[in-house]
Amino acid sequence: MTCRAGSDQFGCYSGACAGTYNCAAGACSAGKICQAGACIIAAWWQVKDADLISQGDIRSTIPSSAYKLIDDGEGGYPGIAAYSGTISVGSGTLSSKDWMANITPSPYTGRKYDYEYFTGSVPPEVFTDPKYAIDATINVSQLKNENKQRPDGYFWNYRNGDLSTNSNLIEMSEKVILIVNGNLTIGNNITVENGVGFFGAIVKGNLTLDPQISHPNNPSLEGIFLTDGVFATGAGSGRLYLRGSVIAWGGVNLQRDLGGNNSTTAAEYFEYAPDLLMTFPRELLRKGKVWREIAP
Known part of the structure; x- marks a missing residue:
């Protein structure tokens, strides 16, 4: 042939x-x-206003020069692609500015902001008080039960083992934190009221999305998602639109495929959400010392 x-x-x-x-x-x-x-065009992915950081290659088989890997944000600028291997964007372009940085050494040898790091800053009672514990399968609305709210205003949830969630949580105004000492499967759409609500998942194992989490034009998942394992988008024909941040120390498995729509639409679309940094819990912020010279 x-x-x-x-x-x-x-x-x-x-x-x-x-x-x-x-x-x-x-x-x-x-x-x-x-x-x-x-001719069937391969599935590809895209981000908006976000930095891309990889300890290896960055690849997206963009089908046309009409599309960029990193779209400009509302301020008119794209993010930066930082990598240790190579960048490949198919027939597309990197961004409006072509900002990129080759990072060394590889692998990364700096401080690792992972499950262990963040759980070290979580209020200790979250791991010991039964009211913060959740079952292996839950309706996601249970994450904001009143008894889980601490004086800081955040709803804290802890699962010691694998967890699967179901049902949708739309335009959430509450601030919810989910800690999973195992694998997490999210089976539903989760969105927040911009600038008000917050959702964060800190996962020891793998984090997998159900294929039904999708929307062609609007975010179907919002929050900050950190996993020590693999972040998998779930094999399906619906577009994943995630607004927030993904940190996956074990890698990212992009599984969506839009078939004939691959010619014009990215199967996975990740948009940076600066408002989530403003609603991020203070307990989990990096602690640092400030040195000032004072009069003797």
């Missing part, structure tokens, strides 16, 4: 294909998926 060049600039096999192949005109390469009789 051979590949031929099409008018859409993607190669296709001219004969029948057993399965799906990656190819370009005349040769195989990543991002050009070919099937018999039709």
Whole structure:
């Protein structure tokens, strides 16, 4: 079998294909998926107003020069791509400014802001008082039960083991923190009232999203999500629009695929949310010393 060049600039096999192949005109390469009789464009991802930081490569098979990997934010500027390996953006461009930085050494040797670090700053009673404990499967609205609210105004929740959530939590005005000493599966949309509400998940294991968490134009998931394991978006055909931040020390598994809509739409879209930093709990902020010279 051979590949031929099409008018859409993607190669296709001219004969029948057993399965799906990656190819370009005349040769195989990543991002050009070919099937018999039709060109299927590979799924890709995109961010808005956000920095990208990777200890390895950054890759998104953007299908057209009309799209950027990092869209400008409301202030008119994109984020920075920092990486230790290589950057590949397919037929697209990096950003309006092409800001990038190669980081060394690799692997990262600085302070690791992970599950252990953040749980070391959590009020101790969250781990010992039964009122903060939650079951293995919960309706997500249970995370903001009144008895879980501390004097700081935040609703603290702790699961010692794996956790799965269900049902939606939309335009939440409360501030909720979820700590999971295990794996977390989020099975529902979670959004917050911008500048008022907060949602944060701190996970020891893997963090997996249900494929039904999706929306074509608006955020279907908002918050700050930190996992020591892998952050997996869930295999499905609906677009994931996440507004917030993702920190995944074990890597990110991008599993969405929009099929024919891949030609114009990113399967995963991550938007930076600066208001979440303003509502971030003070207990979890980095503590530092301030040195001042004073008169003797």
